[in-house]
């Protein structure tokens with residue numbers, strides 16, 4: 505059996521996780537249903553596993569987590585039985601090697617001294633070093649994931665101090681990597697923290713419930729689209745190096761613990777990972793994507809009466825719209841996506857692998873026949889899928905296909921939590937732009953330039969991570985590549 509994820513593996517880089525925390529001061533309110541709604545909105549950040557941890561100030565923490573999409577893991581029958589006014593939620597993407605349900609989150613840490621649940625988005629690059637250190641001190645691990653290492657450090661620190669702010673300050677100093685973490689204590693408080701470079705997004709919001717909408721519920725989430733799905737309002741974006749305490753019956757408190765001289769927000773969140781409806785650190789993802797398209801259009805004009813602008817669904821849509829508006833060209837949905845072909849889709853046999861792109865995308869012949877197609881996508885990783893799409897458009901009558909890519913060439917791997925192929929597999933690491941154009945069979949190929957990327961996002965280079973474009977890795981210690989490669993292949 506050939507799974508689509510194997511066939512099209514890493515056609516796009518993949519985000520690892522989405523996190524969510526919900527707290528209502530009214531203990532008679534059960535928040536599991538809101539976790540379900542919020543996680544559905546964050547589903548794009550991880551489709552392999554989903555989970556919830558729930559409690560109230562007087563009950564032990566209950567965890568449900570399984571492999572699968574949110575709507576299959578958190579079925580209404582399960583949600584109805586989950587009582588509690590405080591909860592954590594998580595959606596996860598992991599590689600095949602790590603698909604065991606034990607590696608799903610939230611992770612529940614239980615000991616005689618302290619109980620808590622934790623949900624995490626990111627990657628700890630000094631994971632192996634930390635794990636070995638902890639093992640040498642007698643700590644035993646039951647999973648392969650860095651969440652357990654983080655939880656163990658928290659528990660070990662809790663043995664020394666019960667001050668959670670102090671615990672997280674120590675944690676931030678020990679961890680190297682990208683992390684947005686939400687933790688739920690057994691007393692029913694929520695804490696959130698974001699790494700000092702701010703790789704991953706994290707925001708705070710609230711929404712109202714009850715007959716007259718007088719009961720406030722507080723939310724912590726990877727993206728604002730989760731708060732929108734709950735009809736809430738965004739209160740703030742967690743700052744890099746900041747700790748947020750959502751305290752039962754005592755409001756929200758924030759404290760910046762570690763301030764790095766620069767930030768390193770993952771630019772790919774804007775280009776591809778995040779929901780276009782989200783705002784990241786106050787910047788609209790949709791606006792950025794449209795600006796990326798408009799800047800590309802400025803750079804290179806194609807003048808023909810026959811020209812149409814077509815997005816690669818769904819990720820190229822906003823950029824294609826920006827391109828079309830800026831170039832005064834018609835925007836056409838020339839490729840239709842089969843929404844039922846998901847990562848879990850199973851093909852009946854190996855020999856059918858080649859037809860997966862044809863199954864996933866159907867060209868609208870009437871629109872593309874005889875046209876010069878400007879095809880907009882957000883990135884090219886290996887080039888395999890792009891080549892198939894270009895061929896598909898030509899087979900269905902496109903006169904020419906001009907590929908425009910809204911981010912600069914990806915030439916280097918990511919060691920901060922994004923599932924990229926190795927350098928050998930990245931097409932832009934091995935071929936020039938002209939060679940790539942020839943390789944994928946396009947009539948022309950233009951990438952976004954770094955200046956255009958920064959202009960579209962509106963943050964200068966000191967505020968973003970762009971390491972997969974230029975190898976300027978922003979971590980405080982140089983990443984230990986062998987250990988990380990090892991970690992990616994064995995532990996995730």
Ligand code: SF4
Nearest residue numbers: 770918920969971972
């Ligand atoms: S290397 Fe690229 S994908 Fe990884 S965090 Fe940096 S910008 Fe994001």
